[in-house]
Amino acid sequence: MSNLPAKDQLGPKVLDAKFLLGVPAVAKMPPPAVPEVAFAGRSNVGKSSLLNTLMQRKGLARTSRTPGCTRALNVFEVQLSVDSIFHFVDLPGYGYAKVSKAERIGWGPMIEDYLRERPSLKALFLLVDARRGAEDDDLQLLEFMAVSRPKETCRVHVVATKLDKIVRAKQKPALEIVKSMAKVPVIGFSSETGVGRDELWTRIEKAVRHAEP
Ligand SMILES: Nc1nc2c(ncn2[C@@H]2O[C@H](COP(=O)(O)OP(=O)(O)OP(=O)(O)O)[C@@H](O)[C@H]2O)c(=O)[nH]1
Numbered sequence: 381m382s383n384l385p386a387k388d389q390l391g392p393k394v395l396d397a398k399f400l401l402g403v404p405a406v407a408k409m410p411p412p413a414v415p416e417v418a419f420a421g422r423s424n425v426g427k428s429s430l431l432n433t434l435m436q437r438k439g440l441a442r443t444s445r446t447p448g449c450t451r452a453l454n455v456f457e458v459q460l461s462v463d464s465i466f467h468f469v470d471l472p473g474y475g476y477a478k479v480s481k482a483e484r485i486g487w488g489p490m491i492e493d494y495l496r497e498r499p500s501l502k503a504l505f506l507l508v509d510a511r512r513g514a515e516d517d518d519l520q521l522l523e524f525m526a527v528s529r530p531k532e533t534c535r536v537h538v539v540a541t542k543l544d545k546i547v548r549a550k551q552k553p554a555l556e557i558v559k560s561m562a563k564v565p566v567i568g569f570s571s572e573t574g575v576g577r578d579e580l581w582t583r584i585e586k587a588v589r590h591a592e593p
């Protein structure tokens with residue numbers, strides 16, 4: 381029996397993971413040369429924490445108690461094996477009212493442009509707080525993806541985050557509510573306990589494996 385904590389036993393071994401760059405517009409993204417997986421969701425929902433959990437690198441994606449921490453398209457390069465390199469993209473959080481109006485207006489189009497135009501985007505994971513479920517702006521994003529990107533070019537999944545904040549007996553019913561709203565596959569997740577990490581990796585690997593950029 382290993383003494384490793386449960387979250388280190390889940391998912392594939394990440395050979396290397398590094399922050400590549402943060403850009404303020406899609407036009408400044410690197411050429412779409414490797415498959416990409418993006419993570420979207422409301423401010424503070426846990427996108428950067430989830431990325432650190434996936435990559436097993438504490439602090440690589442900057443997390444904060446202050447909503448609105450991630451304001452650019454942040455690109456990470458992840459390597460699972462010699463022939464498997466891809467990008468994770470941490471998208472700016474939306475729906476946070478306390479940033480300046482100009483900035484808030486700026487986020488929507490940047491995320492939309494990226495999701496609509498990025499040819500190397502193979503999968504989108506939309507994060508929602510497991511306690512709150514999908515809210516109006518999340519549902520709008522799902523609708524936007526349904527009309528802008530054929531399923532074959534980009535799979536959409538919902539991740540219900542912060543599952544550790546719900547008592548065990550209430551976790552399943554909470555996930556059922558998210559499922560009924562989302563109409564796409566839903567994964568329960570916690571960056572505190574690592575639950576859901578294995579399933580997320582399975583879906584990510586499926587999306588990027590053999591994918592042409
Ligand atoms: N208990 C618990 N707290 C979490 C979890 N995920 C994130 N948090 C906390 O929630 C806060 C926000 O997390 P971030 O990962 O920075 O959220 P974000 O979605 O990247 O936020 P923005 O960059 O502002 O959009 C931090 O205080 C995290 O420690 C989780 O699974 N469980």
Ligand SMILES: [Mg+2]
Nearest residue numbers: 427428449450
């Ligand atoms: Mg963030």
